[in-house]
Amino acid sequence: MTDFSMVNRRYGYLHECKWPLEAIDMHHVVVRKSNAKGFFVYLSALIVVANAASYLFLVKDKSIIILLWGFLMSVLLVKVMFWNRVMKESVVVMPTFGVQLETHYASGRTVHRFIPIGKILKPVLLECVSPVTCYWSLSLLLHGEAELTLVLKELRPPVKMLIPIWKALCDASDIKEFSDSWKDAN
Amino acid sequence: MADQKHRILMVSDFFFPNFGGVESHIYYLSQCLLKLGHKVVVMTHAYGNRSGVRYMTGGLKVYYVPWRPFLMQNTLPTVYGTLPIVRTILVREKISLVHGHQAFSTLCHEALMHARTMGYKVVFTDHSLYGFADIGSIHMNKVLQFTLADVSQAICVSHTSKENTVLRSGLPAEKVFMIPNAVDTAMFKPAPERLGNDEIIIVVISRLVYRKGADLLVEVIPEICHLYPNVRFIVGGDGPKRV
Secondary structure, eight states: OOOOSEEOSSEEEEEEEOSSOTTOEEEEEEEOOOHHHHHHHHHHHHHHHHHHHHHHHHSTTSOTHHHHHHHHHHHHHHIIIIITOEEEEEEEEETTTEEEEEEEETTSOEEEEEEEGGGEEEEEEEEEEOSSOEEEEEEEEETTOSSOEESSSSOOOOHHHHHHHHHHHHHHTTOOOHHHHHHHHO | OTTOOOEEEEEOSOOTTSOSHHHHHHHHHHHHHHHTTOEEEEEEEOBTTBOEEEEEGGGEEEEEEOOOEEETTEEOOOTTTTHHHHHHHHHHTTOSEEEEEOTTOHHHHHHHHHHHHTTOEEEEEEOSOOOSSSHHHHHHHHHHHHHHTTOSEEEESSHHHHHHHHHHHOOOGGGEEEOOOOOOTTTOOOOSSOOOOSOEEEEEESOOSGGGTHHHHHHHHHHHHHHOTTEEEEEEOOSTTOO
16 A cells, blocks of 8 residues: 555555545545564564473473463464554545444454434544643544544544545535635625 | 744643632733734643643633642642653644743643753743741742753742742842733723722732731731721632631
């Protein structure tokens, strides 16, 4: 996937209007592969197993359970760091029909959520402040729900990648942007 | 030089919705700076549910950082705990000058220290008088000496306050400016004619806490009224020292 419209050290943004229907708008935010992370995770797993094996050989009166535990811990480490990792999040906008939010994991599992267009009150770009950082997030205000629904659940791309997605959601749910409505009113 | 526009970060533990002198000072100063064309951002800790980014009049952006206050509205002092969020705010708002308020505010001290470490210009305003003898004051004065050792300028709100701050922090007196608190004459002006009365009416409006001398007031009022029957007191305000 080298043809990203916008690219960052961690994220790439891609916009598609695909066959069979050009009306369907797809926005993808892809996590770029980090070689350093893979190297460190596999190295730590190898160190854990090597430690268990050397312990077994040097202290001969211990059972093989230790080596098995070592294998188990390495497998758990690799699973946590890699298996549940998010590869890509997509927003599929189908005008007059609805919006589909997808999260693709490295294990091949995909989580879908569909929101009918009538349920969307407004898509909002908000600044979220946590005790250690502050970041932009894109959320949807829905009818009948007290809490905001995050469009990109796991990923936190920079705001310039969120703006085209927000504009597409505004157009689909028929909310004119603030500047447009001012122009109409005046 | 006069045309240069700054992007200022005001830092203090004390801001609206909490109500008081420091809070009003920060708010009105920010409004005047906004009118002059500068950009102002305020950073304070979260008050109850009020957390995150809020916008006030004139486009004043306030960051209510979700750090829990631990003692008298002060954030828990963790020396480096606030470094990530302070740095994030300084970078994303492209701040050029950091202005801390009130020696009693731990968030102010930490933010000034981090900003100075990162090379930003730093200004400090002290609003109150503090003692020298008790253990709390000694501790705070030591922290103040540390923070103010490398501050660009300092401001005090009266000559007495300047003397107090210079003695407590060891700053050279030339570095401290005296800018008294202003009164908004659109809201407060004397009556055009003196209300003719033989009575002298003394009005006291303040928070009724120890720091404002409420105990002294309680002792002094009966004495004065006894000595001078034409003197009347009107006391407005609330607090733990209300009798």
